Amino acid sequence: MTDTWDRTADGVDLEQAPPKTIVLTVQHPAHVHFFRHVHERLVDAGHDVSVFARRVPIITALLDRYDIPHETLVTPREHRGGQAVMQARYEWRLLQRARELDPDVIAAIGGVAAAHVASVVGARSVVFTDTEHATLSNRLAFPFADTICTPSCYRDDIGSKQFEYDGYHELSYLHPSRFTADPSVLARLDLAPDDGYVVLRSVDWAAAHDAGEGGFDDVADVVERLEATGVEVLVSAEGALPRALAEHRVDIAPHRMHDLLYYADCVIGEGATMAIESAVLGTPAVYVNSLETGVTDELAEEYGLLFCCHGPDRQLEAIDRAVEILEREDDVDWERRRVELLTEKEDTLSVVLDRLGVTA
Known part of the structure; x- marks a missing residue:
């Protein structure tokens, strides 16, 4: 396959943006990819960025590979019955750290913990989702989120908090201006x-x-x-x-x-x-x-x-x-x-x- 795409700069200028304290949370390997270049751009522009994750081998391996400093808050249990307890523990520890950091923004994909913690510490929460059938996490996150970003093809109407954009999560990291396949x-x-x-x-x-x-x-x-x-x-x-x-x-x-x-x-x-x-x-x-x-x-x-x-x-x-x-x-x-x-x-x-x- 030949890559014929014209590679140009992504056009986002962060130099004039005042420094912010930003928290990113990742709980799935795809979230690492999604925020990888976001983290790089924010740090290069002088923003204070903290990344929190679950201790999952593939997640931590990717974070390490991309030289993203991070802090793991919980280690997932082997059995499904522990998910509610694990989520509560993750949110509690994220809350403790957020109180210390006093962030301006907390962002995540799915965003249950991000939305909950942001509402307590006075930060703005930005949640990204493209999964209509994630009904449980959507019900838990959406009422607390400040902004919910979805692809324009997302089927559900979330209301005034919804921001629609004409793209996909995967173009955050696989757009040809950033990704070149290695044979x-x-x-x-x-x-x-x-x-x-x-x-x-x-x-x-x-x-x-x-x-x-x-x-x-x-x-x-x-x-x-x-x-x-x-x-x-x-x-x-x-x-x-x-x-x-x-x-x-x-x-x-x-x-x-x-x-x-x-x-x-x-x-x-x-x-x-x-x-x-x-x-x-x-x-x-x-x-x-x-x-x-x-x-x-x-x-x-x-x-x-x-x-x-x-x-x-x-x-x-x-x-x-x-x-x-x-x-x-x-x-x-x-x-x-x-x-x-x-x-x-x-x-x-x-x-x-x-x-x-x-x-x-």
């Missing part, structure tokens, strides 16, 4: 530049909004069907895999995953984030999940970079779609579709900085 990832996995491969993503369904939902019926069957087309299948799995699929698990540092997605022939999986990431990188994605979102629907309907399989026969539909993509790869100009998307969408980094109130 050395292929050699790291013993892949030649001409080798065909598919990335398959399976999730553990542990999130509260995933309860009662589903994706693949049989991952092994998906791998077998796709391998029959002559491609290699690399599996990125949150949970355990059947022993027969162990050799397919991709062994790669977390910060290299976007390079892998960029060079893939296709991505098929249960996770919305990875499907969206692939689409904005110009790699066709097949999203296999009973849950629907405004972002995935728009990427499917407006740009043809993502294909949604939601119904009871979603696995069979997904396999057929992935096989069709692989067989027609030379007939579709995926890069043209990506350029169309990038031309029409806002650079989300600029949106985030503006909502934090740090632009000139």
